[in-house]
Amino acid sequence: MDITLVVALVIALALFFDFTNGFHDTANAMATPIATGALKPKVAVAIAAVLNLVGAFLSTEVAKTISGGLIREGEQGIQITPVMIFAGLIGAIVWNMVTWFLGLPSSSSHALFGGLIGATIVGAGFGAIDGAVLLSKIVLPAFLAPVIAGVVAFTATKIALVLTRKSDTSQGGFRYGQIFTSSLVSLAHGTNDAQKTMGVITLTLVAAGFQSSGTGPEFWVIVVCALAIALGTYMGGWRIIRTLGTRITDVSPPQGFAAEASTTATILASSHLGFALSTTQVASGSVIGAGLGKDRRAVRWRVAGRIAIAWLITLPAAGLVAALAELIARIGPVGIAIDAAIGVAVIVTIFVRSRRSVVAHHNVTDSDAVPDDASALEPKKAGTP
């Protein structure tokens, strides 16, 4: 198959991944302000979209290796081919779609890394993966991120409630604060996440020989990545917003403010003091901490447990899908076409299934308008909207 065609396919897939990354992560910033009524749902996603768009242009500091050292790239290691990236992206996208459908806030970065790892293992063997880096950069932080954020949010919620003596009149005051804290989370997200896709596209262009190695992303790459993540963010990912905002615990304005302040502080500290943490895991930990800070019985551990399981299997699941995609792609051009067809079919199927129980801005904070996520997998009776 013509290399230009493969590169074009990879770019299209990378932009679609960027789009899923956007709607998957809107909840990190906007679930709590929507849940407390600090922002109207549509206003919230619009703010988040604009800040993600702006954020994508603020930072061009793209990581040298998109995998952060997970895959032994470069002269000593293996050569990542555009086809491996293609298979990795299919794994990442499919897993992002599945977790979105189930309303689970899982890390898009882990899905991307998992996909690339899975494709690389099939393409170049287990030796291409650095297990120690995998453990120290992905597995352990996945346990630590929610714990740090949870403890911080727990303490901050206690402080907020003690200082305002839980008085009802002060509740509204926290809503204004939420607008600022949630906007900060959105902006920080924009400067980080769109860059991953810029990195993927740039790596592909370099691998295909369209761009000399060691150069940063082309301006058009920055523009399209910024637009894709902003558009995705504006789509809302309402299922995940519902889980994070109303399913884990019932969030009041002081709790929401404390949770967002904790998310912002933890994300900024982690990105500036050299210990990378996943935004999604931090945001989820903050919500749990804020719930515990008000009432120990207020957290629905069944929901939290399902989210934790999703985190654990995100990387291997995306990796498995990508490994299968890579296996098929190795057949040749026909394999790539089969991959693309299956990928599109899965995306369309999930989207069609999601229309049976629509979660959107109008019902995102209703607790019982739509069946719970678990039942969403079961076939519905005909005629169910």
Added chain:
Amino acid sequence: MIDWTAFVTVAAASLLSACLLVALYALGVRLLTSTGDLLPRTRRLAGVACFVLCGALVLFGIYLIVPALHGG
């Protein structure tokens, strides 16, 4: 293998900054929440001062986010 010093630094910095922001904001809300009567001048000033400090913290957050501002 895992950088525990960095981890503890991140945890401490997160805890301190988040709690400081929330404490200042909560105090500001408390001081400026009217109980029906007119607020005393000092109380109003103290409340506004709390929010100004919160604003400064938010600006510091933006400073950290935007690489162009800190030469990153």
